[in-house]
């Protein structure tokens with residue numbers, strides 16, 4: 001596993017490469033989930049394509065991948081806090097002309113999201129679909145990342161970003177996820193309520 005911290009616009013994101021996962025297997029699982037479970041996100045940034053609901057981290061199929069991604073965050077040294085874990089994850093499948101509007105993954109105070117990530121399962125270089133990070137203080141200042149197959153990109157959840165229009169003819173497939181403090185949101189909120197009493 002190779003960890004490469006990038007500093008951009010006084011912010012930063014991290015690229016993790018050489019990860020040992022079977023991309024073809026996970027691509028098949030994404031299609032299987034899409035075809036069999038068939039739940040789409042109601043709150044989506046994507047324009048066109050398929051974006052699953054964000055509960056797939058709980059699905060038995062994706063459990064081992066979720067554990068792997070939890071350990072990848074700790075290995076990246078972005079945090080030493082083992083309580084920070086994925087508590088939402090969703091599938092993105094896009095094709096020609098699809099894109100994602102500018103958004104962040106920070107839904108504070110409801111969700112306490114710390115870090116977000118994208119695992120690229122199938123992308124084509126030189127076909128658009130680039131990840132464009134924006135400076136939260138001036139969204140005209142941007143840095144564009146060119147995704148590669150098998151790459152894991154981690155970034156602070158407050159960092160605005162968009163995906164440029166994809167111009168490939170084959171499906172472009174990625175998994176997006178958020179790492180939240182204290183395991184699950186519901187656990188944390190119930191702990192907060194206990195403390196308030």
Ligand SMILES: [Fe+2]
Nearest residue numbers: 103105161176
């Ligand atoms: Fe996003």
